[in-house]
Amino acid sequence: xxxxDTIPHRKxxxxxxxxxxxxxxxxxxxxxxxxCIHIVDDGGHLLAFIRMDGGKFLSTDSSLKKALTxxxxxxxxxxxxxxxxxxxxxxxxxxxxxLFGGLPxxxxxxxxxxxxxxxxxxxxxxxxxxxxxxxxxxxxxx
Amino acid sequence: xxxxDTIPHRKxxxxxxxxxxxxxxxxxxxxxxxxCIHIVDDGGHLLAFIRMDGGKFLSTDSSLKKALTxxxxxxxxxxxxxxxxxxxxxxxxxxxxxLFGGLPxxxxxxxxxxxxxxxxxxxxxxxxxxxxxxxxxxxxxx
Amino acid sequence: xxxxDTIPHRKxxxxxxxxxxxxxxxxxxxxxxxxCIHIVDDGGHLLAFIRMDGGKFLSTDSSLKKALTxxxxxxxxxxxxxxxxxxxxxxxxxxxxxLFGGLPxxxxxxxxxxxxxxxxxxxxxxxxxxxxxxxxxxxxxx
Amino acid sequence: xxxxDTIPHRKxxxxxxxxxxxxxxxxxxxxxxxxCIHIVDDGGHLLAFIRMDGGKFLSTDSSLKKALTxxxxxxxxxxxxxxxxxxxxxxxxxxxxxLFGGLPxxxxxxxxxxxxxxxxxxxxxxxxxxxxxxxxxxxxxx
Numbered sequence: 001x002x003x004x005d006t007i008p009h010r011k012x013x014x015x016x017x018x019x020x021x022x023x024x025x026x027x028x029x030x031x032x033x034x035x036c037i038h039i040v041d042d043g044g045h046l047l048a049f050i051r052m053d054g055g056k057f058l059s060t061d062s063s064l065k066k067a068l069t070x071x072x073x074x075x076x077x078x079x080x081x082x083x084x085x086x087x088x089x090x091x092x093x094x095x096x097x098x099l100f101g102g103l104p105x106x107x108x109x110x111x112x113x114x115x116x117x118x119x120x121x122x123x124x125x126x127x128x129x130x131x132x133x134x135x136x137x138x139x140x141x142x
Numbered sequence: 143x144x145x146x147d148t149i150p151h152r153k154x155x156x157x158x159x160x161x162x163x164x165x166x167x168x169x170x171x172x173x174x175x176x177x178c179i180h181i182v183d184d185g186g187h188l189l190a191f192i193r194m195d196g197g198k199f200l201s202t203d204s205s206l207k208k209a210l211t212x213x214x215x216x217x218x219x220x221x222x223x224x225x226x227x228x229x230x231x232x233x234x235x236x237x238x239x240x241l242f243g244g245l246p247x248x249x250x251x252x253x254x255x256x257x258x259x260x261x262x263x264x265x266x267x268x269x270x271x272x273x274x275x276x277x278x279x280x281x282x283x284x
Numbered sequence: 285x286x287x288x289d290t291i292p293h294r295k296x297x298x299x300x301x302x303x304x305x306x307x308x309x310x311x312x313x314x315x316x317x318x319x320c321i322h323i324v325d326d327g328g329h330l331l332a333f334i335r336m337d338g339g340k341f342l343s344t345d346s347s348l349k350k351a352l353t354x355x356x357x358x359x360x361x362x363x364x365x366x367x368x369x370x371x372x373x374x375x376x377x378x379x380x381x382x383l384f385g386g387l388p389x390x391x392x393x394x395x396x397x398x399x400x401x402x403x404x405x406x407x408x409x410x411x412x413x414x415x416x417x418x419x420x421x422x423x424x425x426x
Numbered sequence: 427x428x429x430x431d432t433i434p435h436r437k438x439x440x441x442x443x444x445x446x447x448x449x450x451x452x453x454x455x456x457x458x459x460x461x462c463i464h465i466v467d468d469g470g471h472l473l474a475f476i477r478m479d480g481g482k483f484l485s486t487d488s489s490l491k492k493a494l495t496x497x498x499x500x501x502x503x504x505x506x507x508x509x510x511x512x513x514x515x516x517x518x519x520x521x522x523x524x525l526f527g528g529l530p531x532x533x534x535x536x537x538x539x540x541x542x543x544x545x546x547x548x549x550x551x552x553x554x555x556x557x558x559x560x561x562x563x564x565x566x567x568x
Contacts, residue, residue, distance in 0.1 A: 014309065014336045045341055049333040052298045053149065057186055057329055058214035062233040089232040097233040099226065147300035147421045148391050151293040156478045158289035163444065185327035187483055191475040194440045199471055249290050279289045291479065327483055356484035368525065374515040375488040375523040
């Protein structure tokens with residue numbers, strides 16, 4: 001194996017993704033706010049998804065964009081400077097969104113994916129995302 | 143029948159959708175303002191549509207978006223906070239629109255669809271949407 | 285409640301959708317074939333999804349199309365006559381697919397959604413879909 | 427008015443489009459086959475639509491394409507030579523479809539629109555399209 005040509009990486013398992021969905025659902029149930037929850041890999045490809053009973057169907061779009069944005073930027077969503085956020089949204093054909101509720105999943109300084117939550121207020125979405133991220137062993141918490 | 147795996151719901155009939163189109167057309171004729179009228183189901187799928195003689199063809203797009211937005215948010219359209227409306231519009235690929243003229247169709251606390259009207263002013267659009275909603279037995283009026 | 289304007293229907297719960305994902309994952313693990321599993325509602329909107337470790341990422345597209353096709357046609361996928369299947373695929377912008385692995389979810393003669401599975405052979409995909417459908421109480425089995 | 431620069435044309439009214447929807451619904455009810463019915467103008471823009479209770483949602487796509495194809499080709503759909511139909515479908519980004527169920531609406535040798543019907547067999551779709559076209563005064567019948 002060449003150390004020069006490839007570098008170590010990690011991947012989120014589907015078991016972990018299911019565990020995250022379950023944790024997010026529990027938190028959303030506790031809050032009484034149905035949610036859409038997307039989990040993507042480090043390239044933004046969909047790993048897992050759940051739309052809870054009564055979740056807004058248009059939030060399926062926005063929670064995905066939050067996950068994509070968190071995976072790409074590697075920081076929680078919602079803090080893109082307002083002078084560029086709409087420009088970046090348009091330039092990425094709507095994939096970058098500047099709303100709360102997206103968190104990167106970083107384990108041992110390695111980005112393995114992201115979670116995006118939508119259908120509540122930005123604060124509620126973020127709270128559910130945090131609860132889901134909390135069950136990932138060794139993941140950086142925000 | 144399993145209560146655990148499925149829950150009761152209701153569907154809007156096509157007869158009711160036709161009745162709504164007719165009521166909307168009558169109102170628009172009374173006002174002298176031709177309209178585009180979309181009726182969607184609870185998932186935002188098109189159930190019925192009419193573009194009246196002289197209706198603006200681009201309003202075919204906006205009246206659909208009003209119906210989608212009302213069905214997803216479950217409240218009349220036009221009151222999304224201005225600090226997030228464009229972000230949400232982009233994140234939903236243009237499906238969420240923050241204009242007057244969309245109303246959810248809620249019967250017995252069950253969302254069964256939504257109506258979106260466009261081609262007049264926002265106030266005219268809303269007036270036609272209300273007239274169409276008024277003919278749905280038991281529907282919540284706004 | 286108006287019987288004239290709305291008719292009774294049922295919805296699949298997210299708990300049931302999660303149960304189906306878990307059953308599908310178990311079956312796929314037993315078979316040693318990682319899968320992509322989509323569960324949609326009766327209008328074809330995504331309810332739940334999992335891509336298993338090692339699942340083909342392009343199968344994310346095909347398993348979704350299988351679910352859409354099963355939900356729309358209300359029969360298992362793969363038996364569209366060969367003289368029209370490509371025409372229908374094009375006419376539906378790729379949404380109708382004539383491959384094995386999609387099953388409608390019908391409870392008490394009410395279509396509540398569909399499951400689509402992809403990443404194995406058609407026979408393997410169908411076997412996983414059947415295992416997931418088997419856990420839905422009262423659902424028609426195929 | 428310049429005879430050289432513009433030529434007389436006719437437009438289908440929305441009242442006629444509603445009359446056609448009603449006639450199509452009646453016929454489909456008689457046959458016991460729920461349908462999706464699109465009526466477009468001479469440029470292929472949507473004038474009117476109904477999806478009947480139990481109509482396949484993917485047929486919303488195919489019935490629209492039948493209406494577009496009939497409006498563009500000005501003959502009933504389904505008779506494009508098999509050696510070019512898929513090529514034309516791809517070249518038109520899926521808008522041209524070679525399936526039965528689309529009829530042009532021609533009054534006094536003037537194309538004013540088209541109807542497309544889908545959700546049954548090709549023969550059933552065509553029968554409903556014919557019943558809807560039959561109520562248009564002076565329209566060429568097929």
